[in-house]
Amino acid sequence: MKTPMIMTPGPTYIHEDVRKAMSREVTNPDLDKNFYEFYKETCEQLKKVYNTTNEVLILNGEGILGLEASCASLIEPGDRVLCIDNGIFGNGFADFAKIYGADVTYFKTDYKKAVSVNELEEFLKVDNKFKIATLVHCETPSGITNPVKNMCPLLNKYGIITVVDSVSALGGEEMKVDEWDMDIVLSGSQKCLSAAPGLTILSISEKAWQKINNRSTPIAGFYSNLSIWKNWYQNKTFPYTQPISDIYGLREAVDRILMDKDVLLRHKKIANATRVSLLNSGIKLYATSGYSNTVTTALVPEGISYNEIFITMVEDYNIMIAGGFNFLKDKVFRIGHMGENCREEKVYITLKALDWVLRKYGVVLKSEIHVEFVKAMKQ
Numbered sequence: 001m002k003t004p005m006i007m008t009p010g011p012t013y014i015h016e017d018v019r020k021a022m023s024r025e026v027t028n029p030d031l032d033k034n035f036y037e038f039y040k041e042t043c044e045q046l047k048k049v050y051n052t053t054n055e056v057l058i059l060n061g062e063g064i065l066g067l068e069a070s071c072a073s074l075i076e077p078g079d080r081v082l083c084i085d086n087g088i089f090g091n092g093f094a095d096f097a098k099i100y101g102a103d104v105t106y107f108k109t110d111y112k113k114a115v116s117v118n119e120l121e122e123f124l125k126v127d128n129k130f131k132i133a134t135l136v137h138c139e140t141p142s143g144i145t146n147p148v149k150n151m152c153p154l155l156n157k158y159g160i161i162t163v164v165d166s167v168s169a170l171g172g173e174e175m176k177v178d179e180w181d182m183d184i185v186l187s188g189s190q191k192c193l194s195a196a197p198g199l200t201i202l203s204i205s206e207k208a209w210q211k212i213n214n215r216s217t218p219i220a221g222f223y224s225n226l227s228i229w230k231n232w233y234q235n236k237t238f239p240y241t242q243p244i245s246d247i248y249g250l251r252e253a254v255d256r257i258l259m260d261k262d263v264l265l266r267h268k269k270i271a272n273a274t275r276v277s278l279l280n281s282g283i284k285l286y287a288t289s290g291y292s293n294t295v296t297t298a299l300v301p302e303g304i305s306y307n308e309i310f311i312t313m314v315e316d317y318n319i320m321i322a323g324g325f326n327f328l329k330d331k332v333f334r335i336g337h338m339g340e341n342c343r344e345e346k347v348y349i350t351l352k353a354l355d356w357v358l359r360k361y362g363v364v365l366k367s368e369i370h371v372e373f374v375k376a377m378k379q
Contacts, residue, residue, distance in 0.1 A: 002318060004314055004318045004319060004320040005318060005319045005320065005346065005349070005350070006320045006336075006341070007319055007320060007321050007335055007336055007337075007341055007346065007347070007350045008320055008321060008322040008334070008336045008341075009140050009168060009191070009294065009295035009322055009334055009335075009336030009338060010140070010167075010168060010188070010190050010191035010197075010336060010338065011190040011191075011196075011197050012190065012191060012192075012194045012336060012338055012339040012340055012341045013194060013339070013340040013341055013346075014194055014195065014196060014249070014253075014340065015194060015252075015253070015256065015340050017252050017256065018194065018195055018196075018249045018252045018253045018256070019249070020252075021248045021249050021251065021252035022196065022245045022246065022248055022249035023245075024245070024248050026244045026245060027244065029238065029241060029242040029244045030237075030238060030241055030242075033236060035242070035244065036233065036236050036238075038247075038251070039058065039238075039242065039247065040233055041251075042058065042247060042250065042251045042254065043055075043056040043057065043058065044056075045251065045254045045255060045258060046058075046201055046203075046254055047203070048258055049170060049171060049175065049193075049254060049257060049258065050170070050175055050177045050185060050203045051175055051176045051177055051178060051179065052177035052178050052182075052185075052203050053178060054177060054178070054203045054204055054205050054206070055203070055204050055209070056201065056202065056203050056204075057201070057202050057204065057226070057229055058199055058200070058201055058242075058247060058250065059199065059200040059201075059202065060198070060199065060240065060242060060243045060246075061198070061199070061200055061223075062188060062190070062197055062198055062199075062200065063165075063167040063186065063187065063188030063190075063191075063200050064200075065200045065223075065224070066165075066167075066186030066187070066188070066200035066201070066202050067093065067096050067163075067165060067186065068096050068099075068224050069200070069202070069223075069224040069225070069226055070163045070184045070186060070202070070226075071096040071097050071099065071100050071102070071134075071163070072099075072100055072219055072220060072221055072224035072225060072226075073212045073219055073224065073225060073226040073227060074131075074132055074161060074163065074184070074208065074211055074212060075097055075100040075101065075102045075131075075132060076100075076101065076215055076216065076217045077100070077101030077217065078101060078103055079101070079102055079103065079131040079132065080102070080103045080105065080129060080130045080131055081094075081097045081102040081103065081104050081105070081130060081131065081132045081133070081134065082104075082105055082106075082107060082130040082132070082133040082134070082155075082160065083097065083104050083105070083106050083107070083133075083134050084107050084109075084115060084120070084133060084134065084135040084136075084146075084151070085106045085107060085108045085109070086108070086109040086110065086111055086113065086114070086115050086136075086139065086144070086146065087111055087136060087139030087141060087142050087144060088111075088139070088141045088142070088325070088326045088327075088328070089136045089139055089140065089141065089165060090134075090135065090136045090139060091106075093134035093135075093136065093163075093165065094106065094134070096134075097132075097134060100220065102132075105127070105130070107120060107123055111142060112142065112144075112286065112287050112288045112289075113144070113287070113288055113289045113290060114144055114145065114146050114147060114289050114290025115135075115146045115147065115151060115290075117147055117150045117151060117154060120151060120154060121154055124154065124155070124158060128158040128160070130158070130160050131160070131161065131211075132160065132161045132162075132163060133155045133160045133161070133162050133163070134163045134165070135148065135151060135152075135162065135163070135164055135165070136164075136165045137164055137165060137166040137168075137169040137170075137173065137185075138166070138167075138168040138169035138173065138292050138294055138295070139292075140167075140168040140292075140294075140295055140334075141297065141324060141325065141326065141328055141334075142286055142287055142297050142328070143285070143286060143287050143291065143292045143295045143296050143297030143334065144287045144289075144290040144291070144292055145169060145173055145290055145291070145292045145293065145294075146290060147290070148164055148166075148180060148182070149174070149176065149179075149180045152164065152180045152181050152182045152183075153180060153181045156181035156183075161183045161184075161207060161208055161211055162181075162182055162183045162184070163183065163184045163186070164182055164183075164184065164185045164186070165186060166185050166186065166187045167186065167187050167188040167191055168191045168192070168292075168294055168295060168338065169187075169191075169192065169292075169294060170185070170187035170191075170192055170193065170201070171187075171191070171192030171193045171194075171257055171263070171338075171339060172191075172192035172263075172264070172267040172293055172294040172338045172339065172342065173192075173264070173267070173292075173293050173294065174264060177203050177205075182203070182205070183204070183205040183207055183208040184202060184203070184204050184205070184208050185202065185203045186200060186201065186202045187200070187201045187202075188200060188201070189201070189246070189249075189250050189253070191294070191338055191339060192267075192294055192338045192339045193250065193253050193254065193257065193339060194253050194256075194338075194339030194340040194341075195246070195249045195250040195252075195253040195254075196246055196249050196250075198243060198246050199243070199246055199247070199250055201250075202226075204226065212226055212227050213227060213230070222239075223240070264293075266342055267293040267294060267337070267338065267342050268293045269377065270337050270342050270343075270344060270347055270377075271291065271292065271293040271294070271296065271337055272291075272376065273347075273373050273376035273377045274296045274335060274337055274347060274351070274373065275291060275296055276372065276373075276376040277351055277369050277370070277372035277373035277375075277376055278296070278298050278369060280366065280367050280372040280376075281355070281365045281366050281367045281368070281369045281372055282301075282364070282365050282366040282367075283298050283299070283301060283365075283369075284298065284299045285297065285298050285299070286298065286299055286328070286331075286332050293337075294336065294337065294338035294342075295334055295335065295336050295337070295338060296334065296335050296337065297324070297328075297332050297333075297334045298332060298333055298334075298335075299331065299332055300330070300331060300332060300333055301358060301363045302363075303361060303362050303363050304358060304361040304362075304363055305330065306323045306324070306330050306331075306332070306333055307330075308357075308361055309321070309333055309354070309357055309358070310323060310333075312357045312360065312361075313353055313354065313357055316353070316356075316357070317353035317356075317357075319349070319350055319353050321333055321334065321335050321336075321350065321354070322334040322335075322336065335347070335350060335351075344377060347373065348370055348373055348374065351369045351370040351373050352368075352369070352370035354369055355368055355369040355370055
């Protein structure tokens with residue numbers, strides 16, 4: 001069976017150079033001092049993507065591990081945690097905080113819009129006694145990017161440690177950790193970085209380390225305990241055996257991003273053209289502001305179901321796009337134009353197939369979606 005072209009918002013296509021890197025001969029990562037250097041050098045390369053001097057770690061686990069490890073390591077029972085909630089992932093962040101005893105307060109906003117910094121500021125004027133705030137950079141289900149560049153400095157003004165889920169943004173959206181006063185920023189290997197699923201990447205500020213290393217209660221658990229990484233390089237000891245092949249692939253993927261000086265511009269241009277092509281064809285978007293540069297979420301048109309779109313795209317054109325979940329289940333479809341998926345020819349092919357599928361089921365379109373995409377790319 002031929003592997004479909006995956007135009008989903010993660011996992012994304014893996015470049016052949018990354019696949020080759022993963023096939024390198026392995027060594028014993030616990031004993032080979034050269035691998036400690038390789039791991040550290042890879043973290044230094046990731047710092048360039050984050051634009052930070054903070055410590056960066058690579059953890060053996062998909063991006064969810066980063067969410068849980070951040071909460072497990074920072075939160076002590078009774079700590080007040082502010083959950084900034086304008087989407088499914090933002091709301092779900094609180095579940096991890098509650099596991100570790102947090103006293104959670106929600107700042108809820110419109111799920112179809114990016115977070116309003118002005119509204120957040122007014123909220124904090126009234127209530128700001130929080131130890132930690134959780135927020136999402138890119139709300140992947142709804143296709144919204146939040147203004148973390150303004151949110152994090154605002155929270156930092158009140159001494160609140162920020163934990164930012166940038167799983168679907170890092171590598172496709174602008175990121176300036178140090179300039180934006182961000183404390184923990186977590187991401188995953190399988191999204192914009194276009195490496196294999198299975199790795200979490202975190203940048204951790206000194207303020208966050210101070211909280212982690214000066215707790216009055218022990219951290220519950222081991223694998224989610226970030227403090228076990230203390231002095232790993234100086235002691236040449238990893239907390240557990242590293243997934244060496246995955247890290248080889250990640251390094252190649254990160255190097256490719258750093259060599260691509262137009263990577264953020266390409267994401268922005270293709271994302272805009274995708275949205276314009278859908279709108280000009282009569283398809284409505286879910287979000288009304290804060291459109292993501294890495295994923296577009298559109299409403300399923302009348303006369304067709306998401307399952308019909310998904311199955312026919314795969315069976316007739318061997319292209320896989322994503323749907324929604326939670327309250328968006330069966331209401332939206334999503335196209336991931338992130339990482340190696342963010343190539344003009346791939347998005348064109350996807351939109352052409354989508355156009356044919358919608359017409360096959362009798363959906364009336366104002367224009368050919370792929371033709372509108374070409375027009376928008378030329379502007």
